[in-house]
Amino acid sequence: xxxxxxDLRIVSLIPSATEIVAALGYGDYxxxxxxxxxxxxxxxDLPVCTEPKFDPVGTSAQIHSRVSELLTxxxxxxxxxTELLAKLRPTHIITQAQCEVCAVSLxxxxxxxxxxxxxxxxxxxxxxxxxxxxxxxRLADVWTDMERVAEAFKRHIASPVSETEIIDSLKARLPKxxxxxxxxxxxxxxxxTDPLMAAGNWVPELVHFAGGQDCLGKAGxxxxxxxxxxxxxxxxxxxxxxxxxxxxxxxxEATAEMANNPTWKGLKAVQxxxxxxxxxxxYFNRPGPRLVESYEILAEIIQGKEIDLARHIVGWxxx
Numbered sequence: 364x365x366x367x368x369x370d371l372r373i374v375s376l377i378p379s380a381t382e383i384v385a386a387l388g389y390g391d392y393x394x395x396x397x398x399x400x401x402x403x404x405x406x407x408d409l410p411v412c413t414e415p416k417f418d419p420v421g422t423s424a425q426i427h428s429r430v431s432e433l434l435t436x437x438x439x440x441x442x443x444x445t446e447l448l449a450k451l452r453p454t455h456i457i458t459q460a461q462c463e464v465c466a467v468s469l470x471x472x473x474x475x476x477x478x479x480x481x482x483x484x485x486x487x488x489x490x491x492x493x494x495x496x497x498x499x500x501r502l503a504d505v506w507t508d509m510e511r512v513a514e515a516f517k518r519h520i521a522s523p524v525s526e527t528e529i530i531d532s533l534k535a536r537l538p539k540x541x542x543x544x545x546x547x548x549x550x551x552x553x554x555x556t557d558p559l560m561a562a563g564n565w566v567p568e569l570v571h572f573a574g575g576q577d578c579l580g581k582a583g584x585x586x587x588x589x590x591x592x593x594x595x596x597x598x599x600x601x602x603x604x605x606x607x608x609x610x611x612x613x614x615x616e617a618t619a620e621m622a623n624n625p626t627w628k629g630l631k632a633v634q635x636x637x638x639x640x641x642x643x644x645x646y647f648n649r650p651g652p653r654l655v656e657s658y659e660i661l662a663e664i665i666q667g668k669e670i671d672l673a674r675h676i677v678g679w680x681x682x
Contacts, residue, residue: 371520372453376413379651380457380497380512381406386652387513388523395451399608402645402675410451412444422620424557453492455515460498499650501583502565506530508650536655537572548600548665550575554586554643555606556617561589562605565654566647573661575601591626601665602632604682605643611680614640618682638682639664646678
């Protein structure tokens with residue numbers, strides 16, 4: 364049942380949430396975005412409500428050092444523009460509590476909303492700003508987040524589409540077979556190159572769906588640091604490089620830097636020309652609808668399936 368109609372005004376401060384809002388049919392109600400939200404293309408004209416407090420240009424090691432220095436000093440990695448938020452007057456702000464390095468943290472958003480309620484919105488009629496915080500760790504959590512987002516909005520605006528149908532259509536694109544009787548190549552997915560990090564959370568699930576065995580990442584666990592000794596001991600058949608926040612060009616550069624390590628050339632995947640770079644920023648790093656396309660990319664790599672040229676961005680290449 365729809366509550367009293369309100370002027371739904373959504374600010375999304377994380378790219379995956381922006382994609383969820385659009386996929387659920389509420390894209391027209393977006394009034395602001397984060398500095399990283401860029402899909403679908405229609406959101407690029409929206410006001411930008413956040414910015415990083417560090418210089419994002421540099422090598423993987425340099426960026427890691429800058430972010431680590433901010434976190435060590437107990438400082439936030441990103442800044443929320445509260446003056447702009449006051450002008451946009453959102454009814455809902457979507458953020459995340461999954462990773463304070465990936466996007467604006469929940470505590471930062473709560474602080475910004477508190478400031479708005481105590482100053483700009485003080486004494487004004489109307490509902491308070493509602494915060495919808497996402498914290499996905501596995502694929503199942505992504506479906507749950509989509510349901511929660513839809514529920515938050517359709518209380519005020521009649522749902523333009525059925526979230527159940529959308530979620531079911533996404534699930535239908537994932538394989539039902541478990542490849543239990545087929546040999547699974549060992550796969551390592553690298554989420555950061557200097558220092559090394561193995562991708563966790565939903566990525567090992569995607570690898571499994573695609574027919575591989577993720578030998579360093581653990582499904583449902585946060586991505587974790589690994590050593591070159593770990594890399595050498597795993598000696599994967601396939602290496603997929605997907606640095607968080609990197610597109611293809613920056614991933615190519617980061618992989619070339621990683622390849623200078625003396626351990627690199629001894630890896631089986633390197634010797635067999637089975638190293639691939641993917642667009643982690645557009646696909647694997649965003650826990651939203653396009654994780655299904657991330658699975659399809661891995662299936663093209665691991666199983667040699669035909670490349671889907673209709674995909675928004677093909678999203679991978681052999682290194």
